[in-house]
Amino acid sequence: MAIIYKRLETDDEIRGKAYVHWKAWQEAYKGIIDPAYLEKMTLEKCENIAFHWRENNVIALDGERVVGFACYGQCRDDDLENAGEVSAIYILAEYYGQGVGYHLMQMALTELSEYDRVAVWVLKENARAIRFYERCGFAADGSEKEITLVSPVTEMRMVRVNYV
Numbered sequence: 031m032a033i034i035y036k037r038l039e040t041d042d043e044i045r046g047k048a049y050v051h052w053k054a055w056q057e058a059y060k061g062i063i064d065p066a067y068l069e070k071m072t073l074e075k076c077e078n079i080a081f082h083w084r085e086n087n088v089i090a091l092d093g094e095r096v097v098g099f100a101c102y103g104q105c106r107d108d109d110l111e112n113a114g115e116v117s118a119i120y121i122l123a124e125y126y127g128q129g130v131g132y133h134l135m136q137m138a139l140t141e142l143s144e145y146d147r148v149a150v151w152v153l154k155e156n157a158r159a160i161r162f163y164e165r166c167g168f169a170a171d172g173s174e175k176e177i178t179l180v181s182p183v184t185e186m187r188m189v190r191v192n193y194v
Contacts, residue, residue, distance in 0.1 A: 033090050033091065033092055033097070033128075033130060033133070034090070034091045035088060035089070035090055035091075035133050035134065035137055036088065036089060036091065037087065037088055037089075038084065038087035038088065038089050038099065042094075043089055043091075043096055044077075044080045044081055044084060045077060045080070046089070046091075046095065046096025047080045047087065047089060047096050047099045048073065048076040048077040048079070048080035048081075049073065049076070049096065050096055050097065050098060050099055050120050050121070050122055051076040051079065051080065051099070051118070051120055052071065052072065052073045052075075052076040053122060054120035054121065054122060054123070055068060055071050055076075055120075056068060056071075057122070057123040058120070058123070058156065058158070058159070059153070059156075062153055062155045062156055062183065063153075063179050063180075063183060064179060064180035064181040066180045067179040067180040067181075070180075083101065085103075086101055086102050086103045086141070087099055087100070087101050088100050088102075088134055088137040088138060088141075089134075090121070090125075090130045090133065090134055092125075097121065097122050097124075097125045097130060098119075098120060098121035098122065098125060098130045098131060098134055099118070099119070099120060099134065100116060100118065100119040100134040100135060100137065100138040101116070101117045101118040101119070101138075102114060102115065102116050102117065102138040102141055102142055103115060103117060104145075105145075105147075105148075105149050107149060107173075107187070109173075110147060110149055110189070111146075112145055112146045112147070113145050113146065113147045113148065113149055113189070114141075114142030114144075114145035114147070114148045114149070115142075115148065115149045115150065116135065116138050116139075116142070116148060116149075116150045117151075119131060119134055119135060119138070119150075121134075131162055132162075132165075132166065135166050139166075139190070139192075142192070143192060145192060146191070146192055147189050147190065147191050147192060148168075148189070148190045148192060149171075149187055149188070149189050149190075150163055150168060150187070150188050150189075150190075151175075151185045151186070151187055151188075152185065152186060152188060153183055153184070153185055153186075154174070154183075154184040154185065154186045155183070155184075160186075160188070163188045164188075166190065167190045167191075168188035168189060168190040169188060169189065169190070170186055170187070170188050171187055171188065171189045172187075173186065173187040174186045174187070
């Protein structure tokens with residue numbers, strides 16, 4: 031069955047997005063984020079997040095099953111003018127390498143095409159994600175911040191210039 035890419039719409043899709051959010055954190059961040067924080071990142075917490083932030087989401091469906099999503103909007107960083115942001119993009123590990131993330135990113139970038147640039151924040155230790163963003167045209171801009179997820183981790187910002 032072919033993967034379908036679309037905007038997030040139904041409550042079932044929102045619950046599916048929440049599952050992907052929860053499962054992808056367990057898969058992608060094992061060994062990067064403190065296990066105590068991953069334990070706190072429950073499916074219920076992800077459902078609360080998903081139902082609270084319904085707008086600006088695109089999903090990948092394999093049949094009725096949500097297997098990936100991307101969230102986008104105006105950049106939250108004060109130092110980047112006229113910039114969009116991909117605030118989250120998660121794919122189930124079993125769908126890695128199948129173009130799902132790339133298609134979701136292209137949909138988000140299309141939605142953000144009015145901006146001069148698009149930013150993403152990525153954990154500095156997440157080499158797989160950094161390579162993915164580089165393939166999508168993003169480059170580190172030197173901005174970093176430390177966040178505490180039980181223990182400290184460093185995020186780095188990557189930016190892509192939108193060419194008209």
